[in-house]
Every structure is written in structure tokens, then in C-alpha cells.
Amino acid sequence: MERKLCKIAIASGKGGTGKTTLSVSLYQQLKDRFEGKIQLVDCDVEEPNDLLFFSSAKLISSRPVYQLIPEIDTGKCNFCRKCADYCEFNAIVVIPPAGFAEVNSSLCHSCGACLIACDQGAITEHPVSIGDISTYQSEAGDNLAEGKLKIGSAMQTMLIKELKKEDTAGLDMVIYDAPPGTSCPVVATVSDADYVVLVTEPTLFGLHDFKLMVELMRELKIPFGTVVNKAGLGDEEVYNYIRKEKIELLGKIPFNRDFASKYAKANLFSDIPGNILENLKKVADRIVDVICNEIEIPA
Amino acid sequence: MKEITILSGKGGTGKTSVTGALAALAESCVFCDNDVDAADLHLLFQPEVREEHSFASGLKSFIDISACTQCGICADHCRFEAIHVMENGEYVINPFQCEGCRLCERVCPAEAIRSEKSTNNAWYVSDSRFGQLVHARMAPGEENSGKLVTRVRKKAKELAKAEGADYIINDGPPGIGCSTIASLSGTDIVLVIIEPTMSGLHDAKRLVDLARTFQVLIFAVINKFDINLDITTVIEEYLKIEKISLLAKIPFDENMVKAMTVGKTIFEYRTDSEAGNQLKLVWNALKEASLTT
């Protein structure tokens, strides 16, 4: 059966709410329904963790991702400072009397503006690695892609964009595990998703960050629903908010010490407590209904 | 004056709860929330805002369609794929994709593009029951969180100098990207909060590797250590090899969770608790260490 590629993203403003748990578990729930034509994409490139849960997965491919950093040839440069004026990120220092012109690679966004500025042909670009993109598969039919930011690089957003360009031929669905927060790396992850699942927890911090996420989703005009993780802990406030804002509650994952310790050991595929499994199945059903069969999406 | 920054790599390991507990113990201290992307410390501090400043983050460019000749030069130059052609031939810039480099503005022969600073972000100086707090609010979808971190830290330093404070305590962001880099540079001591899960350890290792590239003293705490004793042992071994001293192992304590729900620190919620006792050890060790840095 020919299907359009469905993209769902799992996100949460606050870290540690169970994004990875839900991504990995939902992947597992949806795998059979999509006859294995589904990939889990770990977009939390600063701290990618999904792979830890697939101990038998083997590396299939790996490629480095480069950022282009300009270099100034002071032999050709006439120290006009035009490039420094063009650079909106203060990455270029030109000191005419000293005959000094240099690019600070840690500030450079690789926008290319300085190349347009220079009429002396003094600037050329050189690739510098910002991280790797790897894919993994297991005999059980698991299919993963992961971006891993090089330590010290500040180019997480660029790496995420690159990760999302990976070949999806033959896939019916991708699940993006988003980084925490609400800033540009998150936007880069969720921007083209058909549906976003916001994971939250019933705590003071959880609710605060969840509200920021809801604000972002509405600004981006992406349909979304929510899953409350660690249900039973904390208080009722988050549910009141969900009701008031008419957000679709896809499911609740009750707090369960055994499940938490399974997560700790990176084992989420066997002996899942019954009430958690039931809820995961419900969330998976709803996702298939809502986005993949294009049943009307609640606003 | 010494600057102590609390980080974890992984989110949700209890950074803010630990910061809150240290705040209740510390005297002569200015506090700073470096997690500008999901700023939570103010929920605990319930500060009274004394100053509010807007923070102009990056630029965003806009196309004036009445001046645009639809030549497409801007879109060819944009490296962020932020410029899109609509079905009716109009060119638009998606503000969420725009990096604010102004290259399109400079190459546009019709001068149809202008750029504006986004002023959606704000930072605050506040008074609280623990002392002064510098914090920020970043609008969702914004970039340049690193610069905002640098801004709030600079202010915290000024305040600490002015009042002769002994310490600045920074509640850091998760991850190891630009805002973490901005939190690490120039700080004296880093306290890494690790939770005993495979992910917690994996992320803490990446953070330690990053922190090693700065001139900082690194200490660690294992939070909720008793939720998984096997992994706690693995973490202890890792710390030993890395020669990072483990200041405390904090047990999982329902009082910590309950204190948070009502916006209190553990010490305000319960005068006597095992988690609290461990946190006292942490603060004493940090004080001692700051004498030697």
C-alpha cells in the first residue's frame, strides 16, 4: 500500500519529562503496524540517547557533517573591513594597521555574507566538522537515525536540519525525538511535522514549560496533543490547563517505579507494566487515526 | 567572588531543585538562571522583579512584496532555506528559519528587504528571599540563547561585585550546545548532577568532556541514587577514573517532589530529611573548594 510519509515529533519544553521513553516506546508500538517501514530519528543531537535502548542495533552508515568556515588570505586582503561590516555575528576581526584579518570560527554561522562582501577574492571557505549522522538497524527490524553534535560545537540547529534530510525512501513514518526546550533547535525539529506529541509531567516546572511549548505550537500552527507522563505524581494543575485550553490528551503514563528502573537500565521492550502498555497502545492508536489516516484533527 | 554553575547534560535530573536547596543554605550569594530557554528557577524563588530589560536577539528579515520583482536572487543566496516562493509567485521569509545574517538584504537589487531586531526576549533583576536573582524569558522559537546567557551572567557578576557577594550560583541549561558553552566560560566550579540511568550517565560524560575544555573545577552529585544502585556503582567508577570528586549521593525523597509542587526548597518544606542532609554536605564541600580555586 502506497502511503504518504507521516512525520510525528515528540517534544517537551522541560527536559527529563520522558521524551525518550515515549519516543522509544511509541516506536516499538508502531513498528508492527507500519510493517517496519518506520524510523526513529534522534534529533536531540546534543545528548542523543535513543540508541542506548536498542542494544542489538548495528551501525549501517555514518557520515560527518561540515560547516563552512571562511578563511582570509591576508596576502590578497586590502583590509577594507567590508567583510567585518557584513558579518552580523561579529565573527570577523580586521585590524588594518596590524595587517590582521581573521575569522573566529566559534562565532561564525556559515552564512556566506563575507564572501559576497569581499571584492578582493581574499576569502575562501573550508569545511569544519560539527558532528556525525549515523543510521542503525537491528535484526528485529529496528531502524534508527541519530545526529551527534561534536563536543564544543554550537551548530546544533544546522546538524538537526541536515539530519532531517536523510533519505526516507521506503518509509511510511518517521518519529522525531526532539531536544528539550523551546528555542531554535526544537523549531528545526518540529517545523515540518504533521503532528507533535508534547510530553509533560504534572509538576510545577512541567506545567510552566508545557505552556511555553503550547504557545510555540500555536505560533507554528502545527497540530498537537499531549501525553502526561509520571501521572499520579504532583498535582492536578496540568489537567486543568489541558482542559481549559482544549488540548487533546492522548494518554497518561502512570508513574511506576518498576518502569522507571527499566528506563534506567535502558530496557523498555519487555515486561512493560500492564497499565502502561495499555496507555501506550491507546496513544499509538490515536496517532495512527489522527495523522496517518487523516481523520479530522482537533484544533 | 566565586562562580558555581550547576549542570547535568540530561534534562530533568534535578538541577533546579538542587540549586534551590543550595540557595536556602548559601549566604552572600547572587543567583542567576542560565536556562533561559526553559527558565524555571523563578517559580521557586518567586522573585519580585526590580528591573526589566528587553533583549534584542538576532535579526529577522522581511520582504516588501510591493517592491519585490521576484527575481529570486535572495533565495539563491540564503543558506538557511528560509526564503520560499508561494504558489502565486510571491517570495516570503519564514521567520523561524531566518538566521538574521542579512545576506538577502544586501544582495537584493530592488532593495525590497529590510531586517529588524526581535525584542521578544526579556531579562530581569529581582529580589527574592534568598537574595538577588537575574533571570530571563526567551520567547519560544528564538535563537541566540547563548548571548542571552552571557547577558544575564554579566549582570549577575556586576551585582555580586557591587554587594561584595562571595558567590554566584548559576542554574544551567540542559545539553551541551551554545547555551551550555556560554554557561561554562569563565565560571570557577561546575557541579554536575547525574541521575543513575544509562541516559543520565551517557549525557554526563559528554558534558564532562565539554567542561574539560574550560578552566573549571568539576564536582559531581548523584541524584536519586537509590532508584538504581547498579548504575550508581557504574557512575562512581566513572567518576573515580575521571578524578572527579563525588560530593554526595542524594536519595530519592518524596519530600523533594512535594516541596517542588508547592514552590519550596527542601529545607523550607522539611527541616530534617536525608536528601537535605546530603545537600548540606554538597554546599560545605563547594564552599571549601571555592577557597582553593
Ligand code: SF4
Ligand atoms: S560566513 Fe557569515 S557568520 Fe561566518 S564569518 Fe562570514 S559573514 Fe560572518
Ligand code: SF4
Ligand atoms: S572584505 Fe576582503 S579585502 Fe576587505 S577586509 Fe575583508 S577579506 Fe580583506
